[in-house]
Amino acid sequence: MQSEITPDSYYQVLRQYQSAQLLFEAIKSDVFSYLDGPASAKEIAEKTGYCEKNIELLLLALFSCGYIEKQDNYYYNTKEGTAYLSKSSPYYLGKTILFREEMTTLYNLADKVKCDLNNTYTSGSCYDFSSLAEVTVPEMYATGRVKSFIDEVKNVFTNSSAQLKMLDLGGGSGVFAMEFAKHYPNSKAYVFEHPSVANTTSRIISNHKMENRVSVLTGDFNTDDIGESYNLIVASGILDFTTENLNNFMKKIAVALLDDSYFLLVGRYSDTESYPKENILSWLSGYMNGIKPPPTKKQVDFALNNSNLKAVHAIQSGQFLGCLYKKVV
Known part of the structure; x- marks a missing residue:
């Protein structure tokens, strides 16, 4: 043997x-x-x-x-x-790679296994989302997420002169909102962020000289009002951090949208009510600190359908999967 x-x-x-x-x-x-x-x-x-x-x-x-x-x-x-590794490149990812290595390190995993620290995740308590917002700016361009996003919205909003209103929910860097505003110059874009991140978001937007086109709304998207009359709401990677009932959360999004408007959801789901095999390694330290597993696709689909948000088609956003939905009445 x-x-x-x-x-x-x-x-x-x-x-x-x-x-x-x-x-x-x-x-x-x-x-x-x-x-x-x-x-x-x-x-x-x-x-x-x-x-x-x-x-x-x-x-x-x-x-x-x-x-x-x-x-x-x-x-x-x-x-x-x-x-990607030379600082002379506009797509330099060195700082991003080092941050993500530190963010997801498993160095002290054995200590967490040995001891129940009774950790309960609260927004901002596990990861440094403010720093994450900053280091992901070049990453979003380098990995194709921005291109995928712009290609998608151009297919939906064909008139670049239209007066539109867009919200990036939990948008961190504000890149999606800034790019939307660039491609639709008569429109207004908003980023909704937690107070612990919002100052960083505002600084990034100001550094790109987009403060007159993109506004930052501050609060907790689980409990606070997110605004209204949007033509497009983008939610990328936030479902892991929803603390409200998922049905109520999707209804809040639907209410904030105009009729026949769109919801772009990018995220990861589990096939079962457990931790997804495909993502557990990169999220393991967070899970051990109390982050809950993502909702199942069945739960997400039910909540979306219950809020009259109907799937249009699936999309590929860089390395991430997503789907475009339309509010129908």
């Missing part, structure tokens, strides 16, 4: 873990920003003050893992590295 099995898979995980650690540390040292063109370890050491010997070893390790390219004694970024 022993000859039929090996521990190779565990050692493979160890190497993958080391490869991930290498990437994170290389991002922290900002080495990719010096590799948009071929550069030697000596040249990088002269520009940064780093130890030449150790930067050479770091570069060799990055090359061995496929993170960078090498020719003779010169190193340079892969196409992906130039696009």
